[in-house]
Amino acid sequence: MNRSGYRPDKPATIKDVARALNISISTVSRALRNMPDVNQDTRQAVLRKVEELDYQPNQIALSLITQKTHTIGVIIPNLDYFFSMAVRGIDDMALETGYTVMICQSNESFTREMVNTQRLMKGHVDGLIVSNASDSINTEQYERLLAKNFPIVFFDRANAQLNATKVILDNISGASQAVTHLIEQGCRRIAYLAGPANLSISQQRMIGYKDTLQKFGLTIDESLIVYSEFDRDFAYRSTLALLERPDRPDAIFAVSDRLIVGALLAIKEKGIKIPEDIALVGFNDEPVVSLLSPPISSVAQSAFDMGRLAAKLLVDQLNSDHVLPPQTIMLKPTLKKRASSIRRFDPPIG
Amino acid sequence: MNRSGYRPDKPATIKDVARALNISISTVSRALRNMPDVNQDTRQAVLRKVEELDYQPNQIALSLITQKTHTIGVIIPNLDYFFSMAVRGIDDMALETGYTVMICQSNESFTREMVNTQRLMKGHVDGLIVSNASDSINTEQYERLLAKNFPIVFFDRANAQLNATKVILDNISGASQAVTHLIEQGCRRIAYLAGPANLSISQQRMIGYKDTLQKFGLTIDESLIVYSEFDRDFAYRSTLALLERPDRPDAIFAVSDRLIVGALLAIKEKGIKIPEDIALVGFNDEPVVSLLSPPISSVAQSAFDMGRLAAKLLVDQLNSDHVLPPQTIMLKPTLKKRASSIRRFDPPIG
DNA sequence: TTGTATGCGTTATCAG
DNA sequence: CTGATAACGCATACAA
Numbered sequence: 001m002n003r004s005g006y007r008p009d010k011p012a013t014i015k016d017v018a019r020a021l022n023i024s025i026s027t028v029s030r031a032l033r034n035m036p037d038v039n040q041d042t043r044q045a046v047l048r049k050v051e052e053l054d055y056q057p058n059q060i061a062l063s064l065i066t067q068k069t070h071t072i073g074v075i076i077p078n079l080d081y082f083f084s085m086a087v088r089g090i091d092d093m094a095l096e097t098g099y100t101v102m103i104c105q106s107n108e109s110f111t112r113e114m115v116n117t118q119r120l121m122k123g124h125v126d127g128l129i130v131s132n133a134s135d136s137i138n139t140e141q142y143e144r145l146l147a148k149n150f151p152i153v154f155f156d157r158a159n160a161q162l163n164a165t166k167v168i169l170d171n172i173s174g175a176s177q178a179v180t181h182l183i184e185q186g187c188r189r190i191a192y193l194a195g196p197a198n199l200s201i202s203q204q205r206m207i208g209y210k211d212t213l214q215k216f217g218l219t220i221d222e223s224l225i226v227y228s229e230f231d232r233d234f235a236y237r238s239t240l241a242l243l244e245r246p247d248r249p250d251a252i253f254a255v256s257d258r259l260i261v262g263a264l265l266a267i268k269e270k271g272i273k274i275p276e277d278i279a280l281v282g283f284n285d286e287p288v289v290s291l292l293s294p295p296i297s298s299v300a301q302s303a304f305d306m307g308r309l310a311a312k313l314l315v316d317q318l319n320s321d322h323v324l325p326p327q328t329i330m331l332k333p334t335l336k337k338r339a340s341s342i343r344r345f346d347p348p349i350g
Numbered sequence: 351m352n353r354s355g356y357r358p359d360k361p362a363t364i365k366d367v368a369r370a371l372n373i374s375i376s377t378v379s380r381a382l383r384n385m386p387d388v389n390q391d392t393r394q395a396v397l398r399k400v401e402e403l404d405y406q407p408n409q410i411a412l413s414l415i416t417q418k419t420h421t422i423g424v425i426i427p428n429l430d431y432f433f434s435m436a437v438r439g440i441d442d443m444a445l446e447t448g449y450t451v452m453i454c455q456s457n458e459s460f461t462r463e464m465v466n467t468q469r470l471m472k473g474h475v476d477g478l479i480v481s482n483a484s485d486s487i488n489t490e491q492y493e494r495l496l497a498k499n500f501p502i503v504f505f506d507r508a509n510a511q512l513n514a515t516k517v518i519l520d521n522i523s524g525a526s527q528a529v530t531h532l533i534e535q536g537c538r539r540i541a542y543l544a545g546p547a548n549l550s551i552s553q554q555r556m557i558g559y560k561d562t563l564q565k566f567g568l569t570i571d572e573s574l575i576v577y578s579e580f581d582r583d584f585a586y587r588s589t590l591a592l593l594e595r596p597d598r599p600d601a602i603f604a605v606s607d608r609l610i611v612g613a614l615l616a617i618k619e620k621g622i623k624i625p626e627d628i629a630l631v632g633f634n635d636e637p638v639v640s641l642l643s644p645p646i647s648s649v650a651q652s653a654f655d656m657g658r659l660a661a662k663l664l665v666d667q668l669n670s671d672h673v674l675p676p677q678t679i680m681l682k683p684t685l686k687k688r689a690s691s692i693r694r695f696d697p698p699i700g
Numbered sequence: 701t702t703g704t705a706t707g708c709g710t711t712a713t714c715a716g
Numbered sequence: 717c718t719g720a721t722a723a724c725g726c727a728t729a730c731a732a
Contacts, residue, residue: 024719061709063410064724079434100473103453123450293643374703411725414708
């Protein structure tokens with residue numbers, strides 16, 4: 001007994017059904033799959049016996065033949081609010097289309113992301129839905145898979161160089177909306193908690209930030225830009241440092257709500273007024289930011305929709321009999337304006 | 351071509367390796383699994399060819415033989431903070447022990463929980479880790495699986511009648527700590543947002559709540575107990591109603607942080623002082639509660655540890671060659687005391 | 701030390 | 717209408 005480990009009682013196979021009825025396997029198989037050419041009485045007998053023996057087709061055997069598992073692999077950096085919602089969207093679409101979802105978290109580690117990819121490939125998922133870890137740089141492994149025409153859909157965090165199907169946010173627009181709003185509220189020195197430098201979302205939001213400043217004729221002060229991991233405590237400390245400066249900023253925009261919350265804690269600790277002295281805008285519109293004092297403005301996107309859409313694109317590829325060309329779908333974010341950034345009465349409260 | 355749908359380029363099989371070297375399949379198989387009785391030269395040649403062809407064993411074929419997929423099915427009601435952390439713990443242990451995790455969310459729906467169970471069973475998971483939906487009542491399906499000795503571990507929300515392996519919290523202790531603390535702070539009319547009546551965690555926490563009141567000689571006022579789903583808005587409205595009463599409560603304890611946040615919003619809206627007029631204690635210690643004004647006290651547990659432990663118990667069963675007897679592991683919660691409930695200076699701030 | 705044959709559970713292709 | 721058999725990719729008992 002080399003196949004070690006405990007195994008539950010063996011379920012009935014198609015063979016058992018056939019034997020019990022003294023007919024051949026193929027007849028049972030045909031009866032079960034509603035093929036024509038099968039006697040009604042035989043079919044009824046099979047159906048009854050199947051019920052009696054609680055027979056269920058062995059998916060593994062089917063997979064061996066079709067080389068399909070009806071399983072989708074999902075690789076995400078973490079399970080924070082955004083990705084939880086995205087996973088819910090993916091699982092939702094998977095349920096509708098008859099797939100099951102295998103989820104692995106990279107914990108923001110590129111190494112673990114690669115390990116998870118291999119893990120899922122070994123488990124023979126039919127396709128992959130990926131959002132990169134914050135220290136992801138190398139795309140070699142994905143390129144190799146894509147070269148073999150293995151179906152992958154990237155969402156949210158997707159390497160810009162990679163020629164693959166993606167569902168992403170219009171991050172430039174999101175950042176632009178945030179910065180425009182801050183400028184309209186009278187802010188002139190807008191600091192930016194920029195997140196991990198190599199992530200596409202960071203880079204795109206940075207473009208939106210800088211372009212908007214320039215569009216309004218404001219100078220870009222690189223010393224007001226702080227790169228970091230998605231670490232609330234780091235944002236807290238960075239903000240304290242920004243507040244120490246004689247020319248301290250009059251607004252802070254952050255690449256994620258996690259960071260803007262860190263900023264909020266630092267500012268409140270210093271007793272500086274929000275939004276009068278410093279206005280705040282975050283990104284993702286997590287539920288928590290609307291509960292804080294003051295409620296924090298944030299760029300909102302629907303992670304659920306993004307997840308559903310990513311799953312949809314993947315399933316479309318899986319159900320297609322030819323290779324679909326890569327496409328990039330860009331979703332539009334909307335700014336939720338709240339007390340943390342509203343200094344004047346002109347703009348309506350969102 | 352009945353096997354519809356696109357499939358990526360076929361990977362090399364053990365046959366390809368054998369053919370390329372003009373040797374038999376079994377020799378390749380042996381060489382690969384470091385069996386003795388195999389010529390060093392042959393082994394080297396095989397290894398080289400395997401590298402060259404990028405051959406990887408087909409797990410599906412292996413699964414067909416062993417009837418094991420090295421996959422764990424996870425069924426959870428949602429992916430809020432608690433369950434996200436639990437899933438992280440499960441995935442962590444799975445990675446360590448060579449398993450992959452299939453996750454399905456029931457969205458608090460018993461029907462969907464059943465559908466997901468079938469979905470995972472069809473996908474031939476080796477075992478199941480389950481936390482029930484809030485409207486779960488019927489345990490028939492699990493009983494049937496357990497009767498077949500199919501390995502299942504329940505965690506957090508586990509039906510009390512079911513004779514199965516469980517990892518749960520000492521909910522009575524958690525509620526007792528919370529209520530004791532409130533009483534020590536001078537509260538005498540403690541309302542309870544009790545959650546779904548049929549959930550084991552609700553029932554256990556209710557026992558802790560009532561027993562503690564009685565222990566301190568306080569009467570139980572059933573009109574201060576409100577059942578509900580895990581719905582923040584419902585808690586908000588229930589609290590508004592409680593506040594209308596002439597004999598309004600001087601404290602609210604809630605079965606979950608989601609509900610206590612709803613209560614907080616209602617109380618702040620009414621301009622009632624926390625903790626002077628009403629003290630608050632929640633359950634789960636989600637990060638959000640420590641960020642609110644005032645920070646809310648909460649009964650803390652480690653969802654991550656619970657997840658890891660549940661996975662550990664399941665893997666132990668999977669790796670054992672006999673059926674392990676059901677066991678229930680009970681974890682101890684600790685109360686985090688914060689401003690929402692601290693009226694006196696005697697107890698230290700947790 | 702290596703090769704051959706059988707089986708895992710199912711479908712598909714033939715014959716009958 | 718039904719049955720026998722090959723095949724999916726691999727491990728393994730048995731032969732050589």
